[in-house]
Amino acid sequence: MSVAILGGGLSGLSAAYYLLKSNGKLSIRILEGSSRLGGWIRSNKLDNGVIFEEGPRTIRPRGLAGDNTLSLVQDLGLEDRITPIYAHQPAAKNRMVYAKGKLHSxxxxxxxxxxxxxxxxxxxxxxxxxxxxxxxxxxxxxxxxxxxxxxxxxxxxxxxxxxxxxxxxxxxxxxxxxxxxxxxxxxxxxxxxxxxxxxxxNLFNVEKHELSELGVKAKREKWSVYSFKTGLETLPKTIESHVRSRGVPIELNSKCTKLQLSPNNVQIQLGNKMVAPEHLISSISSQELSRLVRDQHPVLSDLLGNIRNVTVAVINLQFGNLRLREGFGFLVPPKERLPVLGVIFDSCCFPCGDDRTVLTVMMGGAWFGRLFGDDPGEEELLSTAQKYLKVTMGVEEAPREWKVSVLRDCIPQYTVGHDGWVREIYRYIEANRLPLTLCGSSYHGVGVNDVIYSSRNAAESVCKSINAMK
Missing domain, CATH: 1.10.3110.10 (protoporphyrinogen ix oxidase, domain 3)
Known part of the structure; x- marks a missing residue:
């Protein structure tokens, strides 16, 4: 059976990994619309060794989905490249909010x-x-x-x-x-x-699951969160290498412009080329998929379109040695009416030298358009970030290095009614016998663990359907 995976972010790559693990005989291909893989995870390494993380930067080791990721990390041979934050460290213990004009632990x-x-x-x-x-x-x-x-x-x-x-x-x-x-x-x-x-x-009705070997280690050593010595992008890059080594073709710059779905039939238009796998796993956002199925499946398109996304500006900054309160960082309640969502103290989480302080400022989100309009310039965003670092933390020093990134429509919003919409989406796919399986951050969780676990479930669902047809 041939399976195409739409999207080459962490979810799409993970789906390919789990398909191979469940059924090595499948014909699998990954179709990515951009020129790179990894989606919103991007670790930019500077010449001085400092890493600027554009998107997610840490992973939680707890829970069923958390242990599933640890098992994946172990299978990929990445144990020695992990860098954890332990529960006793300031970056794990000290979480702050900025409210009423001050930082509070x-x-x-x-x-x-x-x-x-x-x-x-x-x-x-x-x-x-x-x-x-x-x-x-x-x-x-x-x-x-x-x-x-x-x-x-x-x-x-x-x-x-x-x-x-x-x-x-x-x-x-x-x-x-x-x-x-x-x-x-x-x-x-x-x-x-x-x-x-x-x-x-329900005091004694706690569901338990057997931990992976790495999960046992994380629990014993009391990891709070973890990343990798070369940045979080290490994970999708390693999955990419694994699936490529197993013969999975990955086609970059292959943006889907039209999608036809009917029982036992998939047609994917990629520019001037058409591909027709027997099954499709979509890891792209629900908004993107909504546009692709609008003409043929307007009801499904409306349901998918209910799950909207927000845009976040991420400003990575490296300073000299600033005197900061040790901690993971701080968040800002919307009640304060600041353009800043929060600030991460990267160099406290993962030290990068005594003479360097690295911070990440996150801005916008649900309020991005109102605050910055449709297309703010880098200088405006950098200036705003610096202004509010001074307001909240008293930072007056100019950064030595910086990077401004605008992550458009990067995080799905699970607004009131989300669970009902997702149930209706699955009912529609099943009722119309569409050869379509969904995974990614739009449906069952926005975290790294959630995305990987949704891809595993999607892959296992596809393989289960294949076995049922035999």
């Missing part, structure tokens, strides 16, 4: 729950205990802001959850579905009337 220990820590007006434990008396609300879905506000109070919604959503998906917590980050807690409320009751009822 978030509580990082159990004891911290019982202390009043600005910007909060009372100990965090008091907000958490509010769940016991909060009234429940029967809804199919709601924004994560509204959910947290109802159950725990406005301070937690404004100064914890809202900046967290900015950091995870550059989104507005007042639009993002509670099922994106707190699905289990939301279901506890809907089923039992409160989160507390749900936690008690």
């Amino acid at each position: 978030l509580p990082s220990s159990f004891g911290g729950l019982f202390k009043t820590t600005p910007p909060f007006s009372k100990p965090l434990i008091m907000y958490l205990l509010n769940d016991i008396i909060a009234s429940s609300k029967r809804v199919e879905d709601e924004s994560i802001y509204d959910f947290v506000n109802r159950r725990f109070g406005q301070d937690l919604a404004d100064y914890l959850i809202s900046p967290l959503i900015c950091g995870i998906c550059a989104g507005d917590s007042k639009e993002i579905s509670v099922n994106f980050l707190m699905k289990g807690l939301f279901e506890y409320e809907q089923k039992y009337g409160s989160i507390y009751k749900g936690l008690v009822r």
